[in-house]
Amino acid sequence: MCEPRATRTVDVTNREGIHLRAATLIAKLVRRFDSKVSVIKGAERLDVTDVLQITSLGTKPGEQLSFEAVGCDAEEVLDAVAELVSGNFGESQETEGAENPQ
Secondary structure (H helix, E strand, O other), rough: OOOOEEEEEEEEOOOOOHHHHHHHHHHHHOOOOOOOEEEOOOEEEEOOOHHHHHHOOOOOOOOOEEEEEOOOHHHHHHHHHHHHHHHHHHHHOOOOOOOOOO
16 A cells, blocks of 8 residues: 655735636546645634535635645655645736737
8 A cells, every 4th residue: 555645834925815717627637646734724624525615715816735645656746736835736827907019
């Protein structure tokens, strides 16, 4: 039985924080792996495959989240989650109301 454990802390830089779409992307990504993954914020530890639990954390830009994975692909799933979060969930980070050059 394979039970490696890994932990990763990520900075949330997405201007909207962890909203419903971002939480859905995290949950879908994690479900592709075999490891059990939890997200930790303060004293709360939640199942990362549950979108509503992720959004209930109310994570804002500039905050940190820790992810813990247990299983044979623990490092791989955390690498994927860290890449997703650091890539701002594929969302543009342009500021709203920016002037359009004409």
